[in-house]
Amino acid sequence: MANLISSIFLASANGIWQAYLVLFIYVIAMVAVVVVTQKKAHGLNAYLIGNRSVGAWFSAFGYGTTYFSAVVFVGYAGTFGANIGLSSIWIGILNGIVGSFFAWLILAEPTRRMTQRLNTNTMPGFFEKRYESKKLRLITAILIFILLIPYSTSVYQGIGYLCEAVFGIDFKWIIFIMAILTGLYLFVGGYFANALSNFIQGIIMLIGVIIMIALMLASKEVNGLEGFRKLTEMGYGFRPKVPDGVGWLDRPGVIIMFNVLLTSFGVWAVPQSIQKFYAIKDNSAIKKGMIISTIFALIVGTGAYLNGGFIRLFNPNISPAEVKNAVPNMFLNNPLFTYGVLGFICVLVVSASMSTLSSVSLVSASAIGVDIFQKYSGREDDDKVVAIVVKSLSFAFVMLSAILAILEVNGIVILMSLSWGTLAGCFMGPYIYGLYSKKATKSGVYISIFSCLITTIVLVFAFGKLDGGNSFVSLLQKGVKRAPVIGTIVMVQSMVLTPIGFLVKKEVPSKETLDLCFNNAERLFVSKKSKKNASKDIAKGADNTDKNESLKD
Secondary structure, three states: OHHHHHHHHHHOOOOHHHHHHHHHHHHHHHHHHHHHHOOOOOOHHHHHHHHHOEOHHHHHHHHHHHHOOHHHHHHHHHHHHHHHHHHHHHHHHHHHHHHHHHHHHHHHHHHHHHHHHOOOOOHHHHHHHHHOOHHHHHHHHHHHHHHHHHHHHHHHHHHHHHHHHHHOOOHHHHHHHHHHHHHHHHHHHHHHHHHHHHHHHHHHHHHHHHHHHHHHHHOOOOOOHHHHHHHHHHOOOOOOOOOOOOOHHHOHHHHHHHHHHHHHHHHHOOHHHHHHHHHEOOHHHHHHHHHHHHHHHHHHHHHHHHHHHOHHHHOOOOOHHHHHHHHHHHHHOOOOOOHHHHHHHHHHHHHHHHHHHHHHHHHHHHHHHHHHHHHHOOOOOOHHHHHHHHHHHHHHHHHHHHHHHHHOOHHHHHHHHHHHHHHHHHHHHHHHHHHHOOOOOHHHHHHHHHHHHHHHHHHHHHHHHHOOOOOHHHHHHHHHOOHHHHHHHHHHHHHHHHHHHHHOHHHOOOHHHHHHHOOHHHHHHHHHHHHHHHHHHHHHHHHHHHHHHHHHO
16 A cells, blocks of 8 residues: 555656546546446346347447457557567457457347347346256356456456556556456446446547557657558568468468457357347347447457557567567657556556456356356345345456456466357357257257367367477466467357257257247237237127117117
8 A cells, every 4th residue: 555655646746647637537437437327227137238228329339348458459469469560450350340240230139139038138048048958057157257257357467567557556456446446336337337337438449549549650660651661571561471480370361360260250159248239229229339339349459459560660679578568668668658648548448448347247247146046046036136146246256356367376367368269169159059040959059068168178288289388387378379279169169069959859949939039929929919909809899789789779
């Protein structure tokens, strides 16, 4: 605490106070979100999915801000910018087209429709009711909770390291403050707070990315188009030079391909992104949200990777050890980035991370609170108690991730590289086939989940061995570096193997469930309504006939 106070005191002696002011305004804005949304999160559906009443702008910004976090701005942008230069921009462009536009086009409407008809507000709940299997709900809930902890922990560390470089405060205090803020507005406001904060954070991200790129282009190191020419001559242009003696998997084109596949298709099946479709209010909002989300993703994703591509202009001979802090150091070495601008850029990354963290925490808490506690505690009809449990778990998940980040548990950070791809691989086939095929069965889901988990473990150690690992730790560390390849393989595997379950015809869900899930439900509803109206008309006609007969008499 003494170090924190002294850091703030010293800030008043130089220009850093500007950065502190920007951060302070942001914190006040997040506190305001708590105040505004505190009365709207009554009931479990309101807390988890906003009573399915969220409009296009909030849904689109929520999807986009959950998609991009400190992992992209600091980690991916820094790593790919240093290794392959400007060509990494193709990852951001295809994230916008495939990961946003086509994800909304293909998944949003059937997801909203099915989850509403099945009356479910979580992905494990969807699997249970779509495939008529309680065990699936339990297994998928546990998987979500376990695999999202490494991801949220790494996001916290990304925030901490950048803010430490800008504000001069120990990263542990930054993580602690952000965790309290995130936990507070999640506990009080739930999905409404998440949606409103994501909208504010999305605006900050858009403005911040534009400012960031404009100032980078204006810097003497980049100098507008001159910087693109220099990077091309250095072999780090939009078509990077292939280094001599590099293996097939380490070629720039291959690196881009696997990362595009992982980050663009992985978002199709991770629950924190898919849940945004549960809450959107109608098909009109889906059409608008699809366009808004795509534009947002193209600006933010392209801007993040373009910024990373400038790293070699600031540090031509950057070493692998320096890549971790390459983006923060690049900002600090650009004199155009005043403390006020640095503070805003830092808030940009914090915004991207907090929106992701809040969505991940909400999904993880619901996996335990709704899909396990409510289901197995005998309180299925007691939404008030379950809502309190989910709120408490949201706060606990945030704090657990923060503690692991502060302790710098290396194993957690290593696993983060696999968590996204493994989770997407386990759910990809079951989720997409569940939306579009009546033949999908629970056997296919089990095949997908367990085969993807086994394949991930086998490939980690196989790649580790191929890269020269000789101990358990070195095998794991070297193998995880191939996470984009492993994630892509298990996603393809899920789509290929899940249909095997189609052969087990006795497990096809009941006609009632299939009618609810697909268009037959609407026809049945119309049919029943028509019959009911017809009966009323017949009865009314009979009454009129009786009255007429009475008048004649």
